[in-house]
Amino acid sequence: MWSGFFFDGVTAEAKPVQVSLTPATLEVSGLAPGQPASWNLSSLQLVARGNARMDLATGDHPQVRLRVDGADFADALKAAAPELWRPQWRRTGRIVGGLLAGAAVLVAALFYLPRVMVPLISASYAERIGAGVAAQVTTLFGGACNMLAGQAALEELAYGLADEAGLDHPIVIHVVDSRVVNALAAPGGHILVFDGLIQKANSPSEVAGVLAHEIGHVKYKHSLTSLSRSIGAQFILTSMMGGSFGDTSSVLLTTSFGRAAEAEADETAIRILNARGISSEPFAQFFDRLAKGDARTGSDKDDAATEQSNWLKMGNLLSTHPPSPERAALVREKGLVEGTSPMSDSEWRDLKAICETEDDVF
Amino acid sequence: METVSSPEEEALPEYGLEFDGSFRGLLPIVLVNLLLTIITLGLYRFWARTKVRKYLWSSVRLHGDAFEYTGTGKELFIGFLIVLFLVFLPMGFAFFQAQIMMETPGREAQGASLLFGAYMLMLYLYGVAYYRRNRYRLSRTRWRGIRGKQREGGYRYGFIHFMLTLVNFMLLGLASPLISNRLWEYESNRREFGTGRFSYKGRAGPLYKPFAIAVFLSLLLIAATVTLIIFVIAAVSGGGGATEWLQQSQANGPKGIYTIVAALFAGYFLVGLAVAAPVLWYQVRQLRHFWGHSRYEGFPLSFHGRFGDIFRLWLGNLGIFIATLGLGAPFMEMRWLRFLVEHTRISGFPALESIGQAEGADPSLGEGLAEGFDLGGI
Incomplete structure (x- = not known):
């Protein structure tokens, strides 16, 4: 259990909560009914890493944020969801590949451009x-x-x-x-x-x-x-x-x-x-x-x-x-x-x- | 968390922003960005910039909670493509067409008016680009899940900026403090964070004394530097003066030409160095004036940077620029951000539960124009 603060995305008020980890989820206790208490680890996003605290977001609820205090939380989360720390090479590769393909299309278009332009x-x-x-x-x-x-x-x-x-x-x-x-x-x-x-x-x-x-x-x-x-x-x-x-x-x-x-x-x-x-x-x-x-x-x-x-x-x-x-x-x-x-x-x-x-x- | 309910209370506690970004934290991001930008012939720069911003934003904390940048490379890229085809392609054609018309007998006047019109349109769009860039960035900035907002799309700001710039041009720049004050006022009074509003009530008058001092000092330092350069040339050419030195160098063939170019470059550099001090001194005075008369939800903001701080910052950035041939720009931006963040304070703070989420939709795109004008920055 770690202590932290929950931000509901409606006001800037901080709500004190308790945070725990299961193999697949991050559990937030102390929330009002209707607020997201169970966050899928696969949907987690690292907003910022500070000294003995972490700022987290979840793709499932784009407005809410969570801050967890405690130096050992980072280690526990790293063990539970190591992919959060891995550089996203696959995504970067897709972007770079797409850009290179786009550039190739542009160059090809450039070669054929005069054939279209000159008669006009x-x-x-x-x-x-x-x-x-x-x-x-x-x-x-x-x-x-x-x-x-x-x-x-x-x-x-x-x-x-x-x-x-x-x-x-x-x-x-x-x-x-x-x-x-x-x-x-x-x-x-x-x-x-x-x-x-x-x-x-x-x-x-x-x-x-x-x-x-x-x-x-x-x-x-x-x-x-x-x-x-x-x-x-x-x-x-x-x-x-x-x-x-x-x-x-x-x-x-x-x-x-x-x-x-x-x-x-x-x-x-x-x-x-x-x-x-x-x-x-x-x-x-x-x-x-x-x-x-x-x-x-x-x-x-x-x-x-x-x-x-x-x-x-x-x-x-x-x-x-x-x-x-x-x-x-x-x-x-x-x-x-x-x-x-x-x-x-x-x-x-x-x-x-x-x-x-x-x-x-x- | 200590909160104060009303700005009218006496002896408000001061809150500042913290910055915990570091050279070591930014370096891997910059290196990977550089590599991917080279591989993609520059196209990756939109994603590169986004990554740097995510790092810089997350390095700023208020009340212990980090800021967050939620923009994406895709948004920047698409915004740029739209502006490229809808604005810069037609503009490029207009400039091309104007060039041809100006060389065609009988159509010179038409060509000149087209060229003039195109330049005027560029000037107008420059102001729009600036406003929209800031609007986009603010809308992609979150703190505790609450996002910022800049009202209006920037077309009116662009028009005001355009008119004031023309007036200032006719007044040889003497209206500069008045104009920056008016533009800062316009932008500030339309700036929000969550439901909280920024406001500005400052006058241009107090800026005129430092402005006059800075202009006077600049002219004095330019004159002193030019005199120094002339003396150095006289010494080098054996008392002959600039004309003789130029002739001597030219007689030396290509080597002499390179000497002249190098000397001209050194001269510009020296003059720039001399003017930097008064310009930076005025800049820091202006920042103090602008933030010092700004409020957030009625709570006064202030800026405490001093000339020594900004001068050290500038010298360091100059060093980074020279040492990295400009590739270290993200580090220069980080130093600027740190300077601004660490010297900005707010006296008191609105009750946090009173700051609600910003209303209305985010602008979907925003920085395309700024990219076209090379206004990009970070």
């Missing part, structure tokens, strides 16, 4: 998303280049290539004043070419190859797919880990569209180049040079370039378009070896000079 996005909305992304990336990387002659030469080349691709909407070409060697396709037909790439290119055919590749991405809406997948991933990660939602525009710079998407874009590029009579060999060579690494951020070793390259490596063509021997082989196998130049010499000079002014025209 209208061309005009995609165009607006692309314009926003293009503006943000351009600002992030040092502004736009818009020498009119160079822009005209580039657009003439790009529009011609786009015609061959059979797009259902026009493309928009942006040139970014940055030494980073990169080009990327934003949603809605917005294509960004970094000046680093134009400067690194040895011939107009190389630029044509890169443009044709990006037009391939535009044709298959790879950018929208990637964007919706990234936003979904960010959303899921945020809900898992906690934290706030981040900026979505830089997502395109860091994620590759995936091996299958790159192959699709390559095939389209070769088809377009062939139709225009442009050689694919320079395009293949360009990827060879990228793979060797000499084209990373330009060979100039001046301070600005190194400083930029330190933290802009993420914006590198190498990271977003992983070169592989198979891709170069495919380009060489299916593309023309000889071809005509897609630009006149004067147009090529204008293109090379597209960023050679500080007075941006707005």
Whole structure:
């Protein structure tokens, strides 16, 4: 027998009681009629353990509580109901298992999300998303280049290539004043070419190859797919880990569209180049040079370039378009070896000079 | 049990809360939680938090009887999911949409208004989240089987908080004591434990003197710290001053950039350290004022913490934070709870048989919004 206090859950008043243990129950004596005198040990819950006293609850009567005094009561209860002290691994295991299953379902949903989302996005909305992304990336990387002659030469080349691709909407070409060697396709037909790439290119055919590749991405809406997948991933990660939602525009710079998407874009590029009579060999060579690494951020070793390259490596063509021997082989196998130049010499000079002014025209 | 029937009687005995939680008692809970949270990529955190709360609540005793936390991880998780899909997903879309509109020629103004509206809505929801978090916790707190209760759902509180915050913003923060006093009053006068009611009758006036002193001391200490930093930079750069030091460091390449970043971080840290003392001093004054004018069923409450106590608490928590890279947060929460619990007292106590069970249903969910705002705490 131990002495204790019973709380009926109706008022905060303590009622002194006597407590005893049987093999299956805890018996409370001194209660008014109608109050629970016999508590199943299997329904017991430990509320708190103090110095020489215990606070107990029972699942059968959620409002009532019992406090039992005496240092030896804990030992007696432990002997009668050892499961009260055992960690509830089975329950914890169920929770963890359920959470992991839920997380797996979310990841699977994430993979299929773009297939559902992308067809639902209208061309005009995609165009607006692309314009926003293009503006943000351009600002992030040092502004736009818009020498009119160079822009005209580039657009003439790009529009011609786009015609061959059979797009259902026009493309928009942006040139970014940055030494980073990169080009990327934003949603809605917005294509960004970094000046680093134009400067690194040895011939107009190389630029044509890169443009044709990006037009391939535009044709298959790879950018929208990637964007919706990234936003979904960010959303899921945020809900898992906690934290706030981040900026979505830089997502395109860091994620590759995936091996299958790159192959699709390559095939389209070769088809377009062939139709225009442009050689694919320079395009293949360009990827060879990228793979060797000499084209990373330009060979100039001046301070600005190194400083930029330190933290802009993420914006590198190498990271977003992983070169592989198979891709170069495919380009060489299916593309023309000889071809005509897609630009006149004067147009090529204008293109090379597209960023050679500080007075941006707005 | 000694009880006093009426608050009007003279020389009421003082009762305090006891705290018997320990580092050793909490450690196994924290370690298992950490492991399971990592395994589940963070999703277990709702159950982890519940376990920590159960331990902390049960470590607080009044008249020898422990408090009890009856919330569950499932409630927190479901509340969070609902808010995630009904509030944060649409909000995320609104921010995304506003970004795009602001880059679209001709729709910049629309985009800016959408962004502004979204931020205003966030500010409003922040107050709601705070109130609902406290409401949920109180409803899941029991003592002798009797539970706490916070009246109202928090939408009106959110609106008052929103309006006052805007006013305070326009007054450059000068209305801060007035606003915290008003918000504390609003919350306190709707707080109950069982059938017993809390009430608050304090004015903001007495807070203004310590507030002015704290602001003055903060500015003075910031100025002194910045001056000290400038002198150190001058000494390091050989008398050249900050511009020269920046140029020298930049010329050193990446190593120099890291030096600048480290120095900036150290500078922020020093300024934070300097401001901590006046801020904590004001905080403890405010706690004494708030609890000192609060009553439970007419019996006066009081808070007896001092600046030395809160400063030691803060320094210790800073140490725990740095040593555990933030993973020791439950220990920091435990130290806070201990500080609040051990310094709060009540003069006299209502007759226990007069405190009945709280009426009305518990809120079924409650902390989802707070989780979204990272207001979580323990």
